[in-house]
Amino acid sequence: MTRRLFTVGPVEVRDEVLEAMKKPMIVHRGKDYTRLQRGIVEKLHKVLDTDLHILMAPASASGLLESCVRCGVKSKMLGISNGSFGERWQTIGLANGKIVKKIDVPWGRAVRSVDVEGRVDDEVEAISVVSNESSTGVLNPLGEIISTVRSKHDPLVFIDGVTAVGAVDLRLKKLCVDALVFGTQKALALPPGLAIICVSDRLLEKAGKVESRGYYFDLLEIKKYADKDLPLTTPPISLLYGLDFQLDRMIKEGMPNRYRRHAEMAEVVRSWASKRLGLYAEDGYRSNTITVVNKGNLDFESMHEKLKERNLEISAGYGKIKEETFRIGHMGDLTVEDVRFLVRTIDEIMEAMR
Numbered sequence: 099m100t101r102r103l104f105t106v107g108p109v110e111v112r113d114e115v116l117e118a119m120k121k122p123m124i125v126h127r128g129k130d131y132t133r134l135q136r137g138i139v140e141k142l143h144k145v146l147d148t149d150l151h152i153l154m155a156p157a158s159a160s161g162l163l164e165s166c167v168r169c170g171v172k173s174k175m176l177g178i179s180n181g182s183f184g185e186r187w188q189t190i191g192l193a194n195g196k197i198v199k200k201i202d203v204p205w206g207r208a209v210r211s212v213d214v215e216g217r218v219d220d221e222v223e224a225i226s227v228v229s230n231e232s233s234t235g236v237l238n239p240l241g242e243i244i245s246t247v248r249s250k251h252d253p254l255v256f257i258d259g260v261t262a263v264g265a266v267d268l269r270l271k272k273l274c275v276d277a278l279v280f281g282t283q284k285a286l287a288l289p290p291g292l293a294i295i296c297v298s299d300r301l302l303e304k305a306g307k308v309e310s311r312g313y314y315f316d317l318l319e320i321k322k323y324a325d326k327d328l329p330l331t332t333p334p335i336s337l338l339y340g341l342d343f344q345l346d347r348m349i350k351e352g353m354p355n356r357y358r359r360h361a362e363m364a365e366v367v368r369s370w371a372s373k374r375l376g377l378y379a380e381d382g383y384r385s386n387t388i389t390v391v392n393k394g395n396l397d398f399e400s401m402h403e404k405l406k407e408r409n410l411e412i413s414a415g416y417g418k419i420k421e422e423t424f425r426i427g428h429m430g431d432l433t434v435e436d437v438r439f440l441v442r443t444i445d446e447i448m449e450a451m452r
């Protein structure tokens with residue numbers, strides 16, 4: 099029996115999706131390939147409800163987080179953080195020789211207007227912010243953050259949507275972002291290996307003025323090929339078959355239904371965790387894909403071993419709160435019934451451990 103994953107990624111991939119990836123190989127410069135890529139991009143536009151350009155790169159999501167910095171920032175950016183992945187983007191900026199002004203909000207709290215007010219200046223070319231902070235289980239209010247920033251300044255807005263896209267309605271048309279980055283291994287419920295970015299004209303125009311953008315992750319180079327439905331370099335074709343199949347499944351489910359299912363799964367886990375152990379993230383801003391649970395006196399390692407013996411797996415805490423918390427992923431193709439079964443099983447194990 100295969101183990102069921104309630105992890106924060108990679109997440110469980112359905113057998114029928116894995117099956118769809120078994121199609122024969124095709125070369126990536128022929129008509130069969132261009133048809134596949136064109137279809138995927140059309141479906142992504144539909145599923146995400148966006149008119150932004152959609153580009154892909156064979157990498158984990160971090161590759162395209164780095165693209166944003168390398169293509170959109172000549173000198174200075176503002177990295178907004180309330181967890182490990184916010185910090186990650188600040189680190190990527192620094193590692194690429196940019197000046198990174200930082201806003202560090204306490205972990206567990208959402209980034210709010212007050213945190214960003216007065217912190218942007220005319221030299222800030224771009225701001226980076228995480229939608230769903232996977233280390234703390236906080237869903238940041240992007241609309242509030244972006245409108246506060248834009249009330250006085252107009253930097254590029256880069257969003258890490260890694261554990262939000264496909265599970266949370268980001269209302270992209272309203273948000274007016276310049277980059278939204280995500281990967282296949284989270285709420286899209288596919289294996290890892292492909293990074294995807296929604297990009298604005300503004301960011302592409304800016305990239306034209308930035309030097310040393312590199313090659314592999316240069317958005318302009320990738321776009322040049324994407325305009326002909328081609329990849330810059332050899333793509334993970336099997337994964338693209340899976341993505342194409344999965345997008346059809348998402349369209350069939352209907353995105354409002356998909357978003358509702360994620361909200362319902364989160365509600366089940368949150369209500370269980372708040373009664374048993376306590377939640378790390380502040381009320382009102384809790385994630386619909388990842389619940390971060392306070393460990394308290396629970397021997398998490400023993401509980402998790404017993405859970406794995408029953409073919410169920412969750413995730414450890416992350417970053418500086420690794421020792422205090424653990425995480426439950428409820429995203430992708432899991433169902434409300436699946437998460438109910440998970441929390442019932444954890445209850446049984448915790449009862450037996452007393």
Ligand SMILES: Cc1ncc(COP(=O)(O)O)c(C=O)c1O
Pocket residue numbers: 106107158159160161183228230231232258260261281
């Ligand atoms: C919010 C967030 N951003 C970025 C990343 C990094 O993504 P990847 O490992 O696909 O590069 C992760 C991975 O867990 C994440 O959860």
